[in-house]
Amino acid sequence: MQLTPQELAALRQGPLPAPPLPRPRGALTELLFKSLSGPVQPLPPTPPIAVDLLSDDDAVLALYACYELHYRGFAGVDDTWEWEPSLHAFRGHLEAAFLERLRDISGPVVLSDDIESSLHALLAAGDGPSLSEYMASEGTREQLLEFHVHRSAYQLKEADPHSFLLPRLSGAAKAALVEIQSDEYGEGVEKDMHAELFALSMRELGLDDGYGAYLDVTPAPTLASVNCASFFSLHRRWRGAGVGHLAVFEMTSVEPMGRYSVALRRHGFGPWARLFYDTHVVADAHHQTLATRDLAGGLVRSEPHLAADVLFGAQALSAVERRFTEHLLGCWKAGRSSLLAPVLVS
Ligand SMILES: [Fe+2]
Ligand SMILES: [Fe+2]
Incomplete structure (x- = not known):
């Protein structure tokens, strides 16, 4: 589909600027953001992590911010923080608590004959509420805008987390991931990158398409889903x-x-x-086959011991996304915003 000259002109030129550090939400982010705002040095002692890494706004944002140092970073934060050992130790504590909760909500991993059948069986068994069915049939305009604000946390960096997987794979799995990612990145054409298409949607809805523009109003269930992608993709394990x-x-x-x-x-x-959305309907009709047969299937054929991990990742995403959906629908049913604060639309 060709963009008009006006649409082309509206597309953002050059790299998006890094967002500012978000506002702290508690003791962990107070400590972390105060440190990140200064020179790179060992973090002061951090309090023990005794909260839910799926729902505690302070801890979930702290982990999100640690990961963000591997993506665009934050304005005013020294890039060298990305590999500061004490920050990684802090992140490791958060990740241990996060992994424990992911295992809790994912349930036992039970493989069937092969990984493709296991993935299909998992999705066939899904019985949670459908956010897309709600939005298509009864969601209000305000709820549609809120949905886009939530999704911007991932979609404006769409495909980036999984790109970290590329050097960890080989053979058929790597080839499949390259093909998928190539499409996600618009086959090298800036305006066709899926993140750019989502930014276009946001502008059409009157929303701010700036990277990280809504981080301060994005709640834990949304950030936890992005953290899940970052956690799995950034660890070769x-x-x-x-x-x-x-x-x-x-x-x-x-x-x-x-x-x-x-x-x-x-x-x-x-x-x-x-x-x-229309682009994804077409692209993912192909990607779903590539991802099951060649990506997941290819990895398990070359490294059979990873089959249970593949299914765990699939179950974890399904569970995290179910909690995300329940958060949005629960808030809306109760007549309140699903964001930490309502957003202004231009
Ligand atoms: Fe995409
Ligand atoms: Fe896709």
Whole structure:
């Protein structure tokens, strides 16, 4: 699909600036952000992590910020912080608590005959509420905007977490990931990168498409989902889980993306706002096969001992996304915003 000259002009030129550090949400982020604002040096002693890394806003944001140092970073934060050993030790404590909770909510990993059948069985057994069905049929315009604010935490860096998996794979799995990622990055054309298409949707909705623009209002269930992608992809140990995570992303995309496009149309938004979703309906029809047969299947054929990790990553994503959906629908049913504060729309 060709963009008009006006749309091309509206596309952001050059790299997006790094966002400022968000506001702290408690003792952990107070300590972390105060340190990150200064010169690189060992972190002061950190309090013990005794909170839920899926729902505690302070701890979840602390982990998100640690990971963000591997992506765009933050304005005013020395890039050298990325590999400061004491920060990694702190992140390790957060990750241990996060992994424990991921295992809690994922349940036991039970493999069937092969990894492809196991992934299909997992998704067939899913019985949670459907956010996309709600949005397509009854979600309000305000809820549609909120949904985009939530998703911007991931979609404006879409594909970046899983790119960290590339050097950890080989053979058929690597080739499949390269093909998927190439599409996610618009086959090298800036305006076609999926993150750019999502930014276009945000502008069409009157939202700020700046990277990290809504971090201060983004709650723990949303950031925990992004953390899940970063955790699996940044640790070679968890490359199997990262592959399972991406496989579920691709396998659960086509129908929901079509429904979000319907939701946008229902509220009067045109083809530019829907382009991100319509593109995924087409692309992920192919990606879902690539991701199960060649990515997950290819990895398990070359490293059979990773089969349980692949399924764990798939189950973890399904569970985290279910909690995300329950958060949004629960807040909306109670008549309140699902964000930490309502957003202003230009
Ligand atoms: Fe995509
Ligand atoms: Fe995809």
